[in-house]
Amino acid sequence: VEVNLARHMLTTARRAAKSGKLPLKLLVSINDDGGEVASVLSGGLIEDIKKANALMDDHQKQAEKVVAIAAQHRDFMEQLGKREPIARLPKELLRPDGEPWWPQKVPRAKLPARQIMLAPAAGASFL
Secondary structure, three states, rough: HHHHHHHHHHHHHHHHHHHHHHHHHHHHHHHHHHHHHHOOOHHOOOOOOOHHHHHHOOOOOOOOHHHHHHHHHHHHHHHHOOOHHHHHOOOOHHOOOOOOOOOOOOEEEEEEHHHHHOOOOOOOOOO
């Protein structure tokens, strides 16, 4: 489940990074056009376009970092799934022979439900 979620996060991050490339390319082409765009647009609008270009460039770099981190996370989760099971488990999770209880169910308690928290000891009398 975690591996599929990590793969989905990577796909979503890639789509987000890809969706920002076209607007950034358009802003770069407007900035690189030089005199043609400047003659049509006012000076304040060109400055706003340059600010938007710088901002979009920063956002695109951050999106590419997110893609790299998502890919690293996916690789980690895939490696985690290939690991051996944990060797040391608490005694409560192990059968008397040392094997885990799962997939079998834990056996019924030997004491009734009202006495489940009581631990009989030698020389002690309970109710």
